[in-house]
Amino acid sequence: MSDHHHKETFVTKYIFSQDHKMIAKQYLITGMFMGVIGVFMSMLFRLQLAYPEQSFSIIEAFLGKGGEGGIMTPDMYMGLVTIHGTIMVFFVLTAGLSGTFSNLLIPLQIGARDMASGFLNMISYWLFFLSSLIMFLSIFVHTGMASAGWTIYPPLSALPQAMPGSGLGMTLWLVSMAIFIASSLLGSLNYIVTVLNLRTKGMKMTRLPLTIWAFLVTAIIGVVSFPVLLSAALLLIFDRSFGTSFYLSDIFIQGEVLHYKGGSPILFEHLFWFLGHPEVYIILLPALGITSEVISTNARKPIFGYRAMIGSIMAIAFLSTIVWGHHMFVTGMNPFLGSVFTFTTLLIAIPSAVKAFNYITTLWKGNLQLNPAMLFSIGMVSTFITGGLTGLILGDSALDINVHDTMFVVAHFHLVMGISALFGMFAGVYHWFPKMYGRMMSKDMGYLHFWITAISAYGVFFPMHFIGLAGLPRRYYSNSAFPIFDDLLHINKVITVFALIGGIAQLIFLANFFFSIKKGRKTVQNPWKGNTLEWTAPVEHIHGNWRGEIPEVHRWAYDYSKIDENGDLWGDQDFTPQTVPIRDGEEEF
């Protein structure tokens, strides 16, 4: 590409930008805004769970009618839980994580000028923005936000008579999600096409960094499963607004028999979880890709078992599409079907174990540079294992019977996909902030952020398993109605204290992020001494990423601390960028 520049106006540069780097930043900031709302909501309902009858002026200040006198109403509680789940799962950890880093890294790490279609990429972001806006506004509607749980099972979500949140709030939720899915599909198609077609010379698939593999596979499962959620949402819209009976049958509510006949709520569950389970991996895989990259770079060591890592990613992705039934063991499904889903579900433990052991081996005998990104990555491996192991209980149909829908489930998935993916996201932000803004974030604030966040994450979710094992269901506004749960209040208080500390600690991150954009120290081109292509691009953002030719790739991304036959480091440095040709006598890995 020649060096002549288009005149960029403010609007084309910062708003309707088609540049993948700017779009990545837009995704990140929008995701962070939604994240603040999601986390704040969780802090409010944690207050309710620990101090059920106490009045808090902060609750009254923010929840208005739903928090009159400083005590939130059950409907408000369920609204908060629902929107917290929706926002964190879709808007923060799907769009905020995958949208940000796929956009930023795919062109930069495979050596492309931009995404295959910059225009589609722009549309994808603006659809995401629109859906975020609708979701945000839906919180404030008069009848209350959607409150049937983030899984919005009908008939509860289909009938405004069943709960106030199933009125306008639910309609807006469905519209927002439909737009979100369109955005996600446009993004995913773009990522797939770009990775497959726009790799620079020498960038074979087997030389791709694991980040790109993760983004590619994530995009593929997104394309396979998101349309199914769209159809589920559309059918629900039909049932709600046009009187069809896809999900509804034989209902008597508020003194009258409704006309719905022949539908089944279970159908909705199948459609929902056909996306819902792969969604876990849509969230998790990019985080795993990011941590692979960050751990290898900062351990100054190749990632252990590169090919096994790719194999595991693909195995996890494939299995993730045939396990959705494990969310439905207690719906009364045929026991044989339950057996099949137990079998496929527990198989996922095998590639997951391979990944976990490969991470641990990567740490072994490294020279670990413990910067904030690295700490978050190691923390991610830790929470991924802690949370993942209890999947052995939930994935086993016989054991699921007694813990299904209890707080045990909440603890499990928050650790394995919530906290893990969040840690992966933080690791990504700390690691690639210099690439995004040309400046560094404050390291010490990063440390403080990590230490408080890690301790409170464990403090919140580890004890929560035990509340679940004591039989406490999730989505209970208060456990005061059952004397047998009275002794859980103590634990709930501990959890809430950790949750509040952890939530407020995110202010450290936000301050660090926004001030560093303007005031951070200027970065050098390759601050972490990484091998991947993005560090060969200039610090300042230019359209087309590289001046002159796109660099050619000669090796994989993980030649850290490679030694020659004498046992000395090749070229006297502990990293060899992908652009360095294979030297005489060197064997390509």
Next chain:
Amino acid sequence: MKALFYILILVVIATAFWQFFKILGLTKKEQVTTEKENNINGWLMLCLGVFIYGLMLTSMFRGGIVLLPKLSASLEGEHIDRLFIITMTLIFVVQFITQFLIYFFTFKYRGIKGRKATFYADSHKLEMWWTVTPTVVLSALIIYGLWTWNHVQDLSDAQNPLIIEVYAKQFQWEARYAGEDNELGIGHVRYIKGINTMGVDMTDKNAADDVPVRELHLPKGRKVIFKFRAQDVMHSAYMPHFRAQINCVPGMTTTFGFTPTVTTVEMRENEDTKEKFDAINELRKEEGKDPVEFDYILLCNKICGSSHYNMQMKVIVEEEADFNNWVKQQKTLAQVIK
């Protein structure tokens, strides 16, 4: 307005963080990690590992008291408990080993200037080991799990089971015993009228002797088969002490069965239960509430609306003779609905 005030406070706190670090001169330091930082954070990571271990052990030993009684109140639940303990043991072993490795390696290999990391990119032997081992362990777990699942779900060999219908609606439970013929009369929402709250078709010949109740009584030692229906939205019937749960879905009937093995009175004498309820009553005393006794419960475990958190029914397990007496005293549907 007050909300704006709170938001302002948060913004001020965030700014204060930045300014604080700036004053300390910490925002503009060299970005590559120094040996000192690696050292400090390596030690802190070790401490985090210890913290996690402490949390796990405390939760295990102190947390044990809040759990459900170890004694399963149903025959089928005993199989589930056995599988649970095996799985939980496995989880704790793997958890303890892997977390140790993560935090110990992080500590041990914290960066030192001049240390060379080992270029170790692959080992098919190692990878084979940690693919094969989980596969073997999981195969065993899967086989045992599936056996348990099928055993619990299989109701075909039940000898003379007691048939009970449980009916869920916002926000209460109702139940109906099948009566002398042990067959339930047909139920459908279109028959709901007046005091016929469960929508039983009174023209059905099996309906007249059905016994509607608001409190579940179960005989010890006899298999009970529950038929669940829901009136409005989805609910889930959860009886944690019996290790039993199944959803109640409008438009269909779901089934679950178990054999109660411990009467309410016996469960009250159980050591775990006593310990748990002593602790609970201690707490209630502090708050000036009346002491409570153990009772089995049926609770709703699928979000169903405003009062989801208070949708419950008392369950009482008693000796078969006491149970038979109790049933005889209840009015049949024909007596209730004239």
